[in-house]
Amino acid sequence: MLGNSIRLFRVAGIDVGVHVSWLVIFALVTWSLAVGVFPSIAGLKGLPEWEYWVLGAITALLLFASVIVHELAHSLVAKSRGLGVRSITLFIFGGVSNLAGEAKKPSTEFIIAIVGPLTSFAIAAVAYVADAALPASAAVPDAVLSYLVYINLALGAFNLIPGFPLDGGRVFRALAWTWTGSLRRGTEIAAFVGHLVAWGLLLLGFYLILVRGDLFQGIWLGAIGWFLQNAASSSLQQVLIEQRLRGARVADVVEPDTTVVAPDLPLVTLIEDSFMRGNRRAVPVVSDGRLVGMVTVGDVKEVPRDRWPTMTVGEVMGGRDGVVSVGPRDSLQRALEALAKGDFEQVPVVEDGKLVGVVTRADIVRQIQLREALDLEGVLPRPAASPAR
Ligand SMILES: [Zn+2]
Incomplete structure (x- = not known):
């Protein structure tokens, strides 16, 4: 488990925990839903203020559950392919599945990576169908389910960004690994693309802040870019270490x-x-x-x-x-x-x-x-x- 994490529970032999940064995000999501999103929905106008907060917290918890299911999908597929799974930690940008070791074949890496975004899309589809089955008068569950559809689509799409080590970056690495026949070359190419994506997001963040004056979106994109930048470097490092150790007994x-x-x-x-x-x-x-x-x-x-x-x-x-x-x-x-x-x-x-x-x-x-x-x-x-x- 990452440092500064709190262990929550254990499922299928995998420890699930939250990083302290996630608690901040949980509070932010609850707040933005309770103060911004829900009071502005037509069918929810005029509720007592505390109801917005309860609804916000419940919806934030459902978001949290969606991220866990996404990560569990990665972990369970990894386990079924013989890779050890230590833990799942939720942190600021979503979740991390802590796998022991890396896939030995590009096809394994591909399927472990792609199953996460597919799971998020599947959750969005289930929430969409459930929402469509509701009577028109059910404004409260409609608001929650609509949010779940939106957030799971966003989760799936964000993770498909081809920046290593996001899921999309891993999918891309599996492809580059297949093309080049070398994990090392594949990782270098995927990490390079990861750096490009990261720099693109950082520049877009600066553009939004400095030119458009959109501080919130700008900081958000910039932070994601900075995170991806670091993650791409450290993942490359890990593969290089594996390569160095080849042949050592x-x-x-x-x-x-x-x-x-x-x-x-x-x-x-x-x-x-x-x-x-x-x-x-x-x-x-x-x-x-x-x-x-x-x-x-x-x-x-x-x-x-x-x-x-x-x-x-x-x-x-x-x-x-x-x-x-x-x-x-x-x-x-x-x-x-x-x-x-x-x-x-x-x-x-x-x-x-x-x-x-x-x-x-x-x-x-x-x-x-x-x-x-x-x-x-x-x-x-x-x-x-x-x-x-
Ligand atoms: Zn994922």
């Missing part, structure tokens, strides 16, 4: 370390012997020769200091519902995805049921920097006439 970075602790060890002993003396931040927990969890500095920090002598490793360790591990022959990219999926700082490396060591985020970052310094991509070139070894 877990075995390349893991330091052999078979320090383990038992689940019944008191925390104070763990801190003294394994953390302090071993200069480690995490230790695998093994019981009956089987890896049962990982205990980290973060887990221990949660426990009040006076309970360190009495509480045991087994009571605080992570991974009690199944430990995520990687093998030495797995790609570093896979280790990175495992770290991202669980929001871990390190993941244990296991071969044939035996613990080999632990690979940390810092290990992977060092490997990326090393490969960057050498400008190395893929596997190391071998001498042409090297004798068989």
Whole structure:
């Protein structure tokens, strides 16, 4: 989940939360509906003021639900294609589905991206049909449903803008990836188009503010442009990292370390012997020769200091519902995805049921920097006439 987020609920194994910025948008939407939109609708004139506010808040909540359904569509399709989904966070411009890893094929990326806008259009269609079925006298539900039709059409259309990483940008990247046969080229092209779109929106924002004097629309467009500009850069960065890590294996970075602790060890002993003396931040927990969890500095920090002598490793360790591990022959990219999926700082490396060591985020970052310094991509070139070894 993004920083500054509040977790709301869990659906189909996916955490749904809101970023604090969304609360501001929620208040703004409620306010603009209650003060601007609803009182000016002919059939709603003359209601008590509080009713406009209740109606505004209900409609804002329905907008919120529409965005969740849009994001759930992305997440569920991603899951059905074997990609991990960590969470959905609603923030200022809509939602973000936090996927662990990227699609391996352009067709997968295409379908995960396109299903979001299609879902928004489908919600608009359902609201439109429901609205048409209402009797003419039902002014209040008519106002709410009309707004839902409008806002979902807008959501679908905005997300189809071909600026990476918006849905439309991802669709465009999937196409460019198919044309060029290279994820890297496809991403560079899509990010370039994303920058063009972002600059276009920024310029349009300035034009509206400076020439047309339309401050509200101008700031809104400018903010979207600025957001897209940043998002295009960071998404490109992410793909470049994946490319750098191609060919790198877990075995390349893991330091052999078979320090383990038992689940019944008191925390104070763990801190003294394994953390302090071993200069480690995490230790695998093994019981009956089987890896049962990982205990980290973060887990221990949660426990009040006076309970360190009495509480045991087994009571605080992570991974009690199944430990995520990687093998030495797995790609570093896979280790990175495992770290991202669980929001871990390190993941244990296991071969044939035996613990080999632990690979940390810092290990992977060092490997990326090393490969960057050498400008190395893929596997190391071998001498042409090297004798068989
Ligand atoms: Zn989307």
